[in-house]
Amino acid sequence: MKKYSLLLFFIAAMQLSVKAQISINFVLNANPPARLSEWSSKAGTATLVISNMGPVQQTKRCRIRSEIKTIDGTSIAVTDALRTRIITVSPGNTVLSAADVLPLEAMQFTGSYNSKLQQTGKLPMGTYQLCVRLDSADAPIAITAQQCRNFTVTAVQLPILIAPAPDQILNAIVAQTAITFRWTNAFRGVQQDVPNYTIQVFEILSHQTPLQALRSNQPLLNTTIKGQTQYIWRPQLPFNDSVAHPFIWTLRTTDAQGALFTTEGNDDGRSEPQKFIIQNKLVAIKSTMKENKESQKQD
Amino acid sequence: MKTIFITLLVLFFATENFAQPDTTKKQNPFSISGTMGFTYEGYGLHVNPSGSGIYTPRRPWNQLRFNFQPVMKWGKNFTLPFNFNFAAIPTNFAGPYSGFVSGGPHQTIGQWLTNPMNNFGLNPKYKWAELQLGTQYLKYSDLSTGDIGIFGAGFDLHPKDFMIKFFTGTSQQGVDYVAGPSPPGIIGAYKRNHWMFQIGKEKEGKYKAAFTLAKGVDKVNSVTVPPPTNLPQESFVFSFLLDKYFKKGWYFKSEFAQGYYTADVTTPLSTTTISFKPFIDARTSTTRDFAAEGSVGKKSTNYDIGASVKYIGAGFKTTGYPFLQPDHLDYTLNTRFNAWKNKINVTASIGGRKNNMSSTTIASDQLIANVNWFTQFSDKFNLNINYNNFGFQAGSSTSIFGVKNVSNDLSINPTYSWSTTTMTHLLSLNYSYSKYKENLLVFPFTVTDNNTHTVLLTYIPVYFNKNITPDFSVLYFDNQMTGFKNSLLTISSGLGLPALKKKLQLRGQIQYTNGKLNSFSSNNNWIASLNTDWKLNKKLSWTTYMSTNYFKYGDELGLSTLIGANYLESTLRTGLQFKFK
Numbered sequence: 001m002k003k004y005s006l007l008l009f010f011i012a013a014m015q016l017s018v019k020a021q022i023s024i025n026f027v028l029n030a031n032p033p034a035r036l037s038e039w040s041s042k043a044g045t046a047t048l049v050i051s052n053m054g055p056v057q058q059t060k061r062c063r064i065r066s067e068i069k070t071i072d073g074t075s076i077a078v079t080d081a082l083r084t085r086i087i088t089v090s091p092g093n094t095v096l097s098a099a100d101v102l103p104l105e106a107m108q109f110t111g112s113y114n115s116k117l118q119q120t121g122k123l124p125m126g127t128y129q130l131c132v133r134l135d136s137a138d139a140p141i142a143i144t145a146q147q148c149r150n151f152t153v154t155a156v157q158l159p160i161l162i163a164p165a166p167d168q169i170l171n172a173i174v175a176q177t178a179i180t181f182r183w184t185n186a187f188r189g190v191q192q193d194v195p196n197y198t199i200q201v202f203e204i205l206s207h208q209t210p211l212q213a214l215r216s217n218q219p220l221l222n223t224t225i226k227g228q229t230q231y232i233w234r235p236q237l238p239f240n241d242s243v244a245h246p247f248i249w250t251l252r253t254t255d256a257q258g259a260l261f262t263t264e265g266n267d268d269g270r271s272e273p274q275k276f277i278i279q280n281k282l283v284a285i286k287s288t289m290k291e292n293k294e295s296q297k298q299d
Numbered sequence: 300m301k302t303i304f305i306t307l308l309v310l311f312f313a314t315e316n317f318a319q320p321d322t323t324k325k326q327n328p329f330s331i332s333g334t335m336g337f338t339y340e341g342y343g344l345h346v347n348p349s350g351s352g353i354y355t356p357r358r359p360w361n362q363l364r365f366n367f368q369p370v371m372k373w374g375k376n377f378t379l380p381f382n383f384n385f386a387a388i389p390t391n392f393a394g395p396y397s398g399f400v401s402g403g404p405h406q407t408i409g410q411w412l413t414n415p416m417n418n419f420g421l422n423p424k425y426k427w428a429e430l431q432l433g434t435q436y437l438k439y440s441d442l443s444t445g446d447i448g449i450f451g452a453g454f455d456l457h458p459k460d461f462m463i464k465f466f467t468g469t470s471q472q473g474v475d476y477v478a479g480p481s482p483p484g485i486i487g488a489y490k491r492n493h494w495m496f497q498i499g500k501e502k503e504g505k506y507k508a509a510f511t512l513a514k515g516v517d518k519v520n521s522v523t524v525p526p527p528t529n530l531p532q533e534s535f536v537f538s539f540l541l542d543k544y545f546k547k548g549w550y551f552k553s554e555f556a557q558g559y560y561t562a563d564v565t566t567p568l569s570t571t572t573i574s575f576k577p578f579i580d581a582r583t584s585t586t587r588d589f590a591a592e593g594s595v596g597k598k599s600t601n602y603d604i605g606a607s608v609k610y611i612g613a614g615f616k617t618t619g620y621p622f623l624q625p626d627h628l629d630y631t632l633n634t635r636f637n638a639w640k641n642k643i644n645v646t647a648s649i650g651g652r653k654n655n656m657s658s659t660t661i662a663s664d665q666l667i668a669n670v671n672w673f674t675q676f677s678d679k680f681n682l683n684i685n686y687n688n689f690g691f692q693a694g695s696s697t698s699i700f701g702v703k704n705v706s707n708d709l710s711i712n713p714t715y716s717w718s719t720t721t722m723t724h725l726l727s728l729n730y731s732y733s734k735y736k737e738n739l740l741v742f743p744f745t746v747t748d749n750n751t752h753t754v755l756l757t758y759i760p761v762y763f764n765k766n767i768t769p770d771f772s773v774l775y776f777d778n779q780m781t782g783f784k785n786s787l788l789t790i791s792s793g794l795g796l797p798a799l800k801k802k803l804q805l806r807g808q809i810q811y812t813n814g815k816l817n818s819f820s821s822n823n824n825w826i827a828s829l830n831t832d833w834k835l836n837k838k839l840s841w842t843t844y845m846s847t848n849y850f851k852y853g854d855e856l857g858l859s860t861l862i863g864a865n866y867l868e869s870t871l872r873t874g875l876q877f878k879f880k
Contacts, residue, residue, distance in 0.1 A: 034659060034660070035562065035584075036583075037562060037563060037566050037582075037583050037584030038562070038563075038584075040566070041530065041563060083570075103567075104566070104567070104569070104583035104584075105566075105567040105568065105569060105570060105583050108571075109571070114571065116657070116658075116659075117571075118571065118572050118573075118586065118587055118614075119586060119587065119588050119612065119613060119614045119657065120586055120588070120613040120614045120626075120657050120659050121562065121584060121585075121586045121614065122657075122659040123659070124657075124658040124659060125658055125659055125660055125661070153659075154659075154660050154661070154699070155655075155659040155660035156660070157654070157655060157660050157661065157663070157693070158624070160624075160654070160665070160691075162689055162691070162704075162706070163689070163706070165667075165669075165687070171729065171755070173755060173757065173772045173774060173789075173791065174729075174731075174753060174755055174774060174776075176789070176791065176810060176826070177774050177776055177787050177789040177812055178776050178778075178787055180733070180751060180778075182706065182735065184663070184665075184691050184693070184702075184704065185693065185700075185702050185704075187660075187661060187693070187694075187700045200392075200393065202392075202393075207366060207384040207418065209436055209446075209448070211415075211446050211447065211621075211622070212415045212436070212448060214393050214394065215391060215393055215394035215395075215396065215397075215415040216390065216391060216414070216415045216416040217390060217392065218357060218358060218359060218390045218392050219357065219392055219393075220357050220358075221357070222357070222392075229704070229737065230735065230749060232778060232785065234787075234812070234814070234824070236824060236826060236848045236850060236868070237826075237846070237848070238808050238810065238826055238827075238828035238846055240770070240772075240791065240793050240808050240810075241793075241806055241808070241830060242806075250393075250622075260528075262528075268393065268394070270393065270622065271624075272622045272623065272624040273622060282725070282727060282757060282759060282770070
């Protein structure tokens with residue numbers, strides 16, 4: 001018994017001496033990407049600086065223990081000590097990024113948060129805490145104090161195109177003068193500035209599908225509007241013939257600094273595009289009237 | 300490009316001779332139909348003052364497009380359709396190939412073949428068996444794949460009422476990132492490979508049941524300089540589709556799909572998310588979710604009625620539909636009916652959309668209603684009324700963001716026609732009123748009222764004994780919101796007439812618009828266009844389109860040096876089309 005007490009005392013003493021030498025400084029972006037797997041690919045999301053500055057300079061082995069809590073302190077995710085990687089801390093400063101601070105492959109999420117993560121890759125909208133500390137590599141014993149930082153996640157909502165409606169047929173004579181485009185507002189986290197909307201309209205050629213036209217052609221309209229959710233376009237193009245003219249349009253949203261509003265799989269920041277058609281319906285009526293009269297004459 | 304042009308000309312003359320009408324009594328087992336040709340497009344822009352940047356070119360200065368689309372047929376059972384469409388000068392603006400423009404980096408052969416500007420497809424078919432080679436735009440179902448062109452190989456078999464389909468190929472080659480801005484730069488892309496498979500039973504007009512698998516994956520090592528903003532993705536979807544058509548026009552359609560989507564294939568393997576081996580291994584950036592859609596209704600001569608629902612899960616994403624917006628539920632009721640001895644025709648629909656049901660961002664609701672009412676009161680007079688209502692609300696006054704938009708659009712269109720012995724007169728009036736209101740529910744609580752009135756009067760005389768077809772229109776457009784008033788007055792006229800014993804069809808149009816923005820002086824816009832369609836012989840036609848657009852500003856640009864600034868834009872499109880049969 002005495003032997004074991006001595007051993008425990010020795011380990012604790014060692015840990016205390018290590019703790020005194022190593023400290024951490026944790027910096028977290030208060031509005032990181034909503035998708036947790038993106039943290040590791042977005043530079044500057046999270047930074048952990050480990051300082052090994054003790055009087056006796058030696059390399060230490062440790063693990064990062066990370067825990068996500070709701071704002072009321074309820075734990076919703078924690079790293080699995082057996083699966084986190086061992087970090088070798090050399091004398092001096094070691095700088096680690098989000099990939100080590102939030103190793104998703106080694107984290108266990110609880111209950112509904114686990115389901116939400118598997119379904120969406122995100123946490124429900126709200127404010128959370130991320131708490132970080134260093135543990136011994138050999139046992140889950142803290143060797144630094146814990147540091148917690150708050151962060152808020154809200155997924156991006158790109159604008160939804162309203163008008164013209166999908167596959168709507170616009171009167172050619174009216175469209176030659178003006179076409180009114182409308183869309184819903186974009187939002188991303190806490191609204192700090194007014195977004196910019198770049199509206200783009202592409203002509204669909206006869207051999208193209210709508211998406212093919214969007215990816216192939218130069219846009220006939222490419223203009224940026226600040227904050228407003230409506231734009232009146234004067235096409236300055238003649239449509240008054242017998243042909244139907246199909247177009248596809250979309251929006252690209254940026255913030256005041258020009259950074260795109262992106263969502264998963266949509267790094268282009270483009271809203272789901274929609275097609276509309278410009279056609280002169282009266283030309284069809286005119287042709288029908290002439291054909292009817294000619295057939296009446298023949299009868 | 301010269302070689303391609305000469306080759307096409309040789310093909311053209313060869314097939315022209317080969318496709319001469321057979322004068323023998325025996326039926327020729329071989330026939331060819333379809334078209335081939337080329338089109339040149341030229342664009343010019345003159346801006347005054349030069350270098351002011353008041354207007355930028357919106358078409359390529361020159362473009363040459365080729366199409367080769369014959370359908371060769373041997374006997375009753377074997378057909379070989381070609382679908383070759385390609386352009387000389389790349390103009391990609393959006394998507395993975397954006398930046399390939401004249402003066403910029405050159406494409407490799409592989410990149411050129413898979414560039415969405417170009418199609419090279421062959422679909423030989425014998426009875427119920429079709430081989431699909433080259434560029435194909437294949438839609439397997441609404442929730443699996445259908446929106447992208449893939450260059451590859453596959454087949455589509457329909458023995459009796461069975462069906463088996465398979466296709467594999469590449470939708471985009473690896474494209475190295477090139478920094479802009481001069482030349483424009485290329486955003487870059489990973490090479491993306493696809494596989495798709497469908498098996499089931501189908502009897503047209505009766506039923507369709509099909510099981511579909513679709514996979515797409517980006518190859519990480521396909522580029523030397525990876526794109527800085529695009530991550531290499533992977534997706535796998537399996538779906539079951541069931542459509543049934545009953546007697547008396549009743550129908551039922553449904554599809555259920557489960558999808559796996561990996562936002563970044565370089566992230567570590569996940570120990571918690573369930574994989575779907577061997578099709579996809581789950582990673583820490585993988586999401587798994589489902590989507591479903593269903594509709595039921597009846598179509599008949601005198602009325603239609605239908606209801607549909609579509610749900611896309613927050614984590615459902617497929618490379619087959621790259622712009623599909625996830626995390627929403629759509630529902631629609633629609634109807635159409637005739638009344639009063641078929642003199643009244645009414646179409647109506649009402650539907651809604653719930654966005655962001657996963658609670659990962661602010662939830663929002665949309666309501667869309669539409670009614671179109673057409674009545675033929677007599678042979679001379681008819682009336683069309685159209686009403687659209689759109690509502691959108693996201694968040695509330697107590698959330699971090701809240702906005703409410705409501706749009707009401709009403710259009711009334713009476714048309715009157717009367718005839719004499721020599722002509723018919725058609726007079727159409729269209730009045731539209733659009734009322735749009737946006738309320739910000741959080742600070743600064745801005746309210747925006749935006750109203751638009753449009754009045755259009757059109758007169759079309761139809762001559763019985765003359766071949767000219769003129770039309771005349773006057774339009775007034777007025778849009779107002781707080782601090783902003785924009786009015787436009789447009790006068791336009793068109794004329795069509797044949798020439799050269801009706802072998803040449805001409806159509807010209809001229810339009811003048813006077814615009815006034817707030818209290819600034821008016822701007823003026825002239826547009827003129829001419830279309831010609833000349834049938835050189837039974838098989839060859841030459842079409843030409845020319846347009847000119849002249850715009851002169853008032854003083855709305857704000858600088859004294861730009862008062863009266865103007866630009867002249869001209870477009871020419873001319874081409875020859877040969878019809879094989």
